[in-house]
Amino acid sequence: MIKKLMPYMSKYKKALGLAVMFAALEAVFELLIPLVMARIVDVGISTGDMSYTVMMGILMVVMALISLSFGLALSKYAAIAGQGLGAELREAEYRKIQTYSFKNIEKFSTASLITRLTTDVTAVQNAVTMGIKLLVRAPMMLICACILATLISPKLALIFLVSMPALICAIGFIIMKVRPKFEMMQKRIDQMNTTVQENLVGIRVVKAFVRAKKEKEKFKKSNDELRMASEGAFSIVVFSMPVMQLVMFASIIVILWNGGHFVYNGELTIGNLTSFVVYSNQILISLMMLAMALMMISRSIASIARIIEVLEEEVDIKNPEVSPILEVKDGEIEFRNVSFKYEEDGDQNNLENINLKIKAGQTIGIIGGTGSGKTSLVQLIPRLYDVTQGEVLVGGVNVKDYELETLRNAVAMVLQKNTLFSGSIRENLKWGNENATDEQIDKVCEASCANEFISRLPGGLEMDLGQGGVNVSGGQKQRLCIARALLKEPKVLILDDSTSAVDTATDAKIRAAFGKNLNGTTKIIIAQRVNSICEADQIIVLDDGKICAVGTHDELMIHSEIYRDVYNSQQEGAGFSE
Numbered sequence: 001m002i003k004k005l006m007p008y009m010s011k012y013k014k015a016l017g018l019a020v021m022f023a024a025l026e027a028v029f030e031l032l033i034p035l036v037m038a039r040i041v042d043v044g045i046s047t048g049d050m051s052y053t054v055m056m057g058i059l060m061v062v063m064a065l066i067s068l069s070f071g072l073a074l075s076k077y078a079a080i081a082g083q084g085l086g087a088e089l090r091e092a093e094y095r096k097i098q099t100y101s102f103k104n105i106e107k108f109s110t111a112s113l114i115t116r117l118t119t120d121v122t123a124v125q126n127a128v129t130m131g132i133k134l135l136v137r138a139p140m141m142l143i144c145a146c147i148l149a150t151l152i153s154p155k156l157a158l159i160f161l162v163s164m165p166a167l168i169c170a171i172g173f174i175i176m177k178v179r180p181k182f183e184m185m186q187k188r189i190d191q192m193n194t195t196v197q198e199n200l201v202g203i204r205v206v207k208a209f210v211r212a213k214k215e216k217e218k219f220k221k222s223n224d225e226l227r228m229a230s231e232g233a234f235s236i237v238v239f240s241m242p243v244m245q246l247v248m249f250a251s252i253i254v255i256l257w258n259g260g261h262f263v264y265n266g267e268l269t270i271g272n273l274t275s276f277v278v279y280s281n282q283i284l285i286s287l288m289m290l291a292m293a294l295m296m297i298s299r300s301i302a303s304i305a306r307i308i309e310v311l312e313e314e315v316d317i318k319n320p321e322v323s324p325i326l327e328v329k330d331g332e333i334e335f336r337n338v339s340f341k342y343e344e345d346g347d348q349n350n351l352e353n354i355n356l357k358i359k360a361g362q363t364i365g366i367i368g369g370t371g372s373g374k375t376s377l378v379q380l381i382p383r384l385y386d387v388t389q390g391e392v393l394v395g396g397v398n399v400k401d402y403e404l405e406t407l408r409n410a411v412a413m414v415l416q417k418n419t420l421f422s423g424s425i426r427e428n429l430k431w432g433n434e435n436a437t438d439e440q441i442d443k444v445c446e447a448s449c450a451n452e453f454i455s456r457l458p459g460g461l462e463m464d465l466g467q468g469g470v471n472v473s474g475g476q477k478q479r480l481c482i483a484r485a486l487l488k489e490p491k492v493l494i495l496d497d498s499t500s501a502v503d504t505a506t507d508a509k510i511r512a513a514f515g516k517n518l519n520g521t522t523k524i525i526i527a528q529r530v531n532s533i534c535e536a537d538q539i540i541v542l543d544d545g546k547i548c549a550v551g552t553h554d555e556l557m558i559h560s561e562i563y564r565d566v567y568n569s570q571q572e573g574a575g576f577s578e
């Protein structure tokens with residue numbers, strides 16, 4: 001698992017190497033200091049040699065200062081390596097997510113992806129920054145302190161044969177228990193982020209439906225679950241400290257008891273006993289450090305697994321492996337025996353055996369009840385989803401054979417859920433064409449009837465849109481989204497119920513502008529209002545994922561009962577309102 005992170009560390013190898021080196025040097029100096037201390041006690045104090053004591057004291061201070069500066073350098077380089085790895089991982093995840101299809105995103109959920117990009121990366125970052133120090137120093141100190149303590153008194157060192165295995169077993173047990181708890185904790189963080197995200201994105205609906213109380217309860221539930229999961233994990237972690245201290249103090253007592261006897265018998269000097277106690281402390285502290293490092297690593301391994309999952313996710317919609325086609329000839333579209341379902345293991349198709357031919361430049365209307373499959377059908381054209389069976393052709397070529405960018409540049413789709421981004425109106429429109437001239441922008445604004453309201457806005461095209469375009473009305477947003485799509489000069493333009501919030505007169509004006517300006521472009525218009533599509537060259541009536549009629553308005557009025565019913569009910573509705 002950790003091996004898979006190595007390529008992201010490559011830029012920071014030098015910092016990592018320096019951090020390891022400084023950690024080792026700091027540890028060496030810390031190990032040497034007790035030796036000097038032993039000399040002060042055994043030579044300086046016992047012989048009353050003041051100048052020797054002062055000299056050794058100064059040496060100790062110098063060594064401590066050197067050790068401190070190594071410690072500072074270690075912290076600096078460990079931070080560079082940790083933060084660097086974090087930045088690389090975030091960028092790699094973000095880049096990968098950009099290649100995801102809708103299906104991939106739905107698999108993880110947006111909130112989980114955000115957690116994996118933030119909280120999980122921070123956990124890995126912290127594990128590296130602090131882990132280097134602990135993982136280098138601890139084993140070095142452990143080995144050296146063991147050797148030095150054994151050299152001082154092999155007999156006393158036998159105590160470690162009991163205390164060390166006891167400590168290792170206890171820590172191993174704690175880590176084994178805590179790892180699944182950390183995994184659960186990350187899942188709960190995901191869950192809480194989903195709650196917060198849904199609430200904030202839909203805050204207007206929450207307020208309109210006076211759902212604040214229910215939402216607060218929902219948040220409290222996920223917050224409590226997260227708290228309980230964290231408590232579950234940390235209530236095990238906190239055990240590690242008392243266990244370690246218990247073993248440490250018990251060992252020191254046994255060392256002092258036996259060491260005292262050895263001093264009394266003349267087998268050991270007081271200075272050596274003092275050093276032995278210091279080394280014992282270092283041995284046990286290094287074991288504690290190792291335990292802490294392992295604990296942190298076991299938390300970060302849960303996070304690494306989640307990050308790797310994002311990075312290794314098989315993207316289901318990608319460019320063809322051999323010679324992708326780089327040009328879309330025209331806007332001719334064909335559906336050949338197409339069936340489609342969202343869930344691979346779902347037992348019912350969302351679209352069933354669709355056969356359809358649309359000539360380049362035609363205007364097609366699609367009508368059908370809620371959930372009849374209108375959006376699902378058009379999403380297959382720019383490959384937002386791939387067909388389950390059959391094939392979709394654009395310009396006479398299977399959509400799967402095009403380079404994705406080429407296909408999506410040729411097919412502009414105004415989605416049912418319109419989204420604008422923070423930035424000026426001009427910046428938003430330029431998503432359609434980065435190099436659009438003022439003249440081109442004016443032209444598409446006119447065709448989409450967006451110019452009518454833009455000219456009245458403070459700042460006009462330069463007006464800043466709030467996040468998601470909150471400061472323009474639903475109808476205005478739809479017109480801006482149409483303008484943005486028109487700026488692409490696409491071969492196929494799909495409007496998925498994109499004029500539902502626009503008044504009927506403006507809707508008619510937009511359609512008239514399409515007729516005038518978009519002769520070569522195939523226009524597919526999904527609409528609830530028959531009036532929006534009755535002039536189309538072909539109208540497709542969908543019902544329960546199947547095409548139940550195709551024809552012009554006049555033909556359908558004769559042959560399609562569903563179409564006639566919808567038309568008549570809307571005319572009655574119009575009459576009623578008049």
Ligand SMILES: Nc1ncnc2c1ncn2[C@@H]1O[C@H](COP(=O)(O)OP(=O)(O)OP(=O)(O)O)[C@@H](O)[C@H]1O
Nearest residue numbers: 342343350368369370371372373374375376377416
């Ligand atoms: N992302 C999805 N995952 C799973 N099922 C989906 C998804 N999107 C739509 N569906 C299902 O597919 C069916 C067709 O949905 P679709 O959005 O194509 O209908 P529609 O005709 O466009 O409806 P509407 O007029 O309400 O927009 C519905 O039963 C819906 O529940």
